[in-house]
Amino acid sequence: QVQLVESGGGLVQPGGSLRLSCAASGSIFGIGAMGWYRQAPGKQRELVATLATGGSPNYADSVKGRFTISRENAANTVYLQMNSLKPEDTAVYYCNAIRESRLYWGQGTQVTVSS
16 A cells, blocks of 8 residues: 655745645555646546656646656655646645556645635
8 A cells, every 4th residue: 555645735826836745655665657636626637747767757738837746766755846826726736656557646735826
């Protein structure tokens, strides 16, 4: 089992920045790709960014140039740096991880972009 805990969400004004963190614990050996998804009210969960072990990041078109995903393997943590935030970025952000073909999800952290 892999446990994922997100942190760093909150309320920010348009144009502001936030940095989300997702710490993995439990059976962390063999974790492959990790990523971030988000779900806005009344909408389906959508991909934000993913990063495979030793691979290149993959971003949704809507966040390219504004968001950066990174990973600190020693700390079993994945980050999402979000800059130039827009009201449409408001959502619950979820971290996920793949291990032995099983997908794990965190509980999510709320990001609200509003003036």
